[in-house]
Amino acid sequence: MRKILLSLSLLTLTLHASAQTQIGNGNFEGWETATSELAEPVNWNSFKTASGTWNSFGGQQMNRSSNVRPGSTGIYSVRIWARNAGFGVVAQGNMTLGRIEMGSTTANSTSNYNYSNTTDANYSEAFTDRPDSVVVWVKYKPMNTGAGHMARISTVIHNNTNNYKDPNDVGGANTIATAILNFPYSGGNWQRISIPFTYVGTPANAAFILTTIATNNVPGGGTVSDSLYIDDMELVYVPKALFTTSGNTVCPNVPVTFTSTSTNYPTSYSWNFGDGSPASTTQNPSHPYATSGTYNVTLTVTNQWGSTTSTATTITVTTPPDASLSYAQATYCPADTDPVPTATNAGTFSSTAGLTINASTGAIDLSASNPGIYTVTNTYTGGCGNTGTTSVTINPPANSSFSYPSNTICVGSSNQTPTLVDAGTFSATPTGLVFVSPTTGVIDVAGSTPGTYTITYNATGSVACPTSGSSSTVNITITSSPDASFTYAQAAYCADATDPAPVFGVGANGGVFSSTSGLTINTNTGEIDLSASTAGTYTVTNTIAASGSCPMADDTYSVTVNALPTVALGNFSQVCVYNPAFALTGGTPAGGSYSGTGVSGGNFNPSTAGLGTKTITYAYTDANGCANTATNSIVVDACLGLGDNEIATVSVYPNPTDGKLTLSNVVENTSFNIVSVSGQVVLNGVVSNTANTIDLSSFENGIYVLQLTQEQGLQTIRIVKK
Structure with missing residues (x-):
């Protein structure tokens, strides 16, 4: 009769460990008295512990047996048998998880039954699980093998009704599920029988389980000495595959979380996501779908008793919005009209470094962008969001920079050839300067009239940008008496000033500029790079070399570069x-x-x-x-703490206060501030030993800090206004 807790693992003789609830001592290896053949198996009851009017007539009809089923790893089974109870009554073998009630000498009387005494754990077994079936090994030996006798196993799950009776209450309103089987003689051999549960009530109301095993299915039926061996009873739980998803309509590449809600203790999981990806064996996987479409998802769960597969759940992966974009051309020149893209769904536009682009419209500022090849991206966040890209090339503009060997050309000199970067066309004003060719810029010195000319060079640039021209000018003087005189606007400059260029008088021109070491100067134009020069005073020389009949000419000017002060x-x-x-x-x-x-x-x-x-x-x-x-x-x-060089001489009361503060020990005129918790000075003034009150009546309730300032230090006091 001694009870044990429901096992949270399967019978160690036959099954792997798991978490299903099992009938206690279902393998009949535990007995109340290990040395007695007359003891009851732990957790089970027989006529020895019966109740009722006739319980004193109960006899020993159960014992421990070493006759175990084939393949058992245990050493015991239980044997029950029928005996002559007197009064012409056959007391069939009977064992139960509950208690036997012997209420009548009439075998089929409703006063005879097995019952769950739910108020006594020795005669009931609490149970709230939902098994699929019960399996048990039996060996039935009726004395009259030809009489068609049948033994009976009944397992009933019921609610918390006390004294639930088998057979009286079976199938009634308090019944949750039944697994009942009458089985015949099978030649005296061990046989494994499986009895499915039929659920007739609400499984959530399950509270107890009552098992009855008898040598005959008819009360008082059978023959004296009919016997029944029972071994390894277990409850079977076939898992039920169920699951939920974090969403059935998702965007591409957004993971869907699948959560198994399967019942009956599955031990392994196999997910088919329907998109051809490998199956997942994780209990609660997360899976993204890369491609739009509809996918059927199934879950198969397995434990030691079998497996089931869920009904397919459909995941719809929506088509992302069209984020493609395009410009009217693949290539542009800096002088072209700024292009705006065409996009079905315009979002935020961005580009690789070097391109100046409007993030809202995608318009490219060609003149502000560096020449190069760029990837422009449109990031659209509507719906599922998407990105589109396109490539844009900006070709370099024409380079109109040019120079001659000297800006002063002496009559009789050889023709002067400029240094160029890009192709273009030369022109000069006023008339009188002759080019050998306007496309090369070579000056025909002999054919030109002495004078000062402005030469303009219009560069047409690369083939990709033939209309993206630029121009620059250089002053050239053709003379028989060169003048190299020049000045700068100032004699001294700070290092961060605008770089100065030389100033020429009428008829004067530049040749080749040079300076003493430390000054960075453009030899062609004479412009000084102040920030790159070392502080100091320098002599700048403009030299026009002798050429033909023209003598050499030069001039100097002193320039000082002052360093910025160190601050x-x-x-x-x-x-x-x-x-x-x-x-x-x-x-x-x-x-x-x-x-x-x-x-x-x-x-x-x-x-x-x-x-x-x-x-x-x-x-x-x-x-x-x-x-x-x-x-x-x-x-x-805000300095709201109280650790400021406190002088600790002034006391304030009452604190907390409802309005007026009085200060004591004020020995001299003392300045004060009232500071709020936000750090704002909300009141200030002066107190003394005679004028020693501060009125806070108009202030809101809260915490303030009083700062008192005297020559010897600062005192801070926390004030509570209530």
Whole structure:
């Protein structure tokens, strides 16, 4: 009669471990008294523990047997048998998970039954699972093998009704499922029988299981000494394949999460996603679909008792929107009209580096873009979203730069040939200068009239951009007496000034420019690169070489490049928003000016600047008029903590207060600030030993900080206004 808990693993004699609920001691290996052949198997009851009017007449009709079924790894089975109960009654062998009620000497009386006493765990078995069938090994030996006698196994799952009776209540309103079989003599051999459960009630209401095994299916039937061996009873759970999805309509490449809701303890899973991808054996897989279409998904679940496959679930993968785009041409020149793409679904436009493109319209700014080959992408986020790409090439513009060996040509010199980059056409003004060919720019010196001319070169560029022309000019002087005189607009420049070019008087022209070491100068134009030059004073020389009958001519000019002053600004300490304004220091060289948020007249005011990190700029201009700057930052904090160099001399009461604060131990005129939790000074003033109250009646309830400032320090006090 001793009960054990329902097993959470299958019978170790026959099955692999799993999580299904099983009948306790269904293999009959556990017995109440291991050395007694008269004991009951643990968890099972017989006539020895019967109840009812006639229970005292119950006899021993059960024992432990070493006659086990074929292939068993156990050592015991249970044997029950029929006996003569007196009164002409055959008491058939009977064993149960519940309790036997002996209420009448009439065998078929409804006062005789097996029942679940749900208030006593020794005579009932709690059960809330949903098995498919029950299997058990039996060997039936009726004394009269020709009489057609049949033994009976009945397993009933029922609700929590107390004293549920077999057979009286079987099939009634309190029955959840039944697995009942009457089986005949089979030649005295062990046989494995399987009995499916028929569910007649709501499985969720299952609370107990009642099993009855008898040597005859008819109460009082059979013959004295009929016997029945029972071994390895187990409940079978065939898994049921069920699952849900995170969505049945999805976009391409968006993973769908499949969640198995299968029942009856599957131990393995096989998913077919319907798109030809390998099957997944994960319990709850996530799977993306790359291609639009409709896909049927099935799940097969398996455990040691079998497998089932779910009904196909359809996943619809929508077609992404058309994000393709195109421009009217594949190639453009910088001077062309800025192109706008054609796109069915315009989204956000982007490109590889170097192309200037409007993200909203896709228009390309050709003149602002670098020549090159670019991939333009349209990213459309509507619906499932999609991207489209196209390639655009911008050919380089024409390069009109050119130069002659010298800008001053002496009469009698040989013809002058320019250095070019791209093809183009030359022209000159005023009339008098003759070209050997306007396409080569070679000057016919002998055929030209002395004078100063402006030569214009119109470059037509590459073949890809024949109309994308550009032009530039150079002044050329043909003379018998060259003039190399020149100046610069200033005698001195700062290193960050605009690069200066030489200034020529009437009839003067440039030749080849040179300078002492350290000055970076364009030898053809005389333009000085100030930022690339070293600070110092330089002599710039313009040399026109002797040519033909023309003598050499040169001229010099002194130019000074002044370095920018070295300016520095030291670090600032963090300040509190309620601190008074203070003079800014730390900028070098001295004599500069400070600027920034909260800065006025060289002073920084924390309350004007406000909370946060503020950038302070120090600007200095030296005696040469060259300026430079340095920056650093000041952190303005609310300083609502109580750790500020406290002097701890003033007491405030009452605190919390409903309006008026009184201050004690004020020994001199003391400045105060009332600061909100946001760091804002909401009230300030002065208190003394006679005027020692502060009125907060008009303030909202909340937390404030009182700052008291005296010569010896700062005291902060947390105030609660209620």
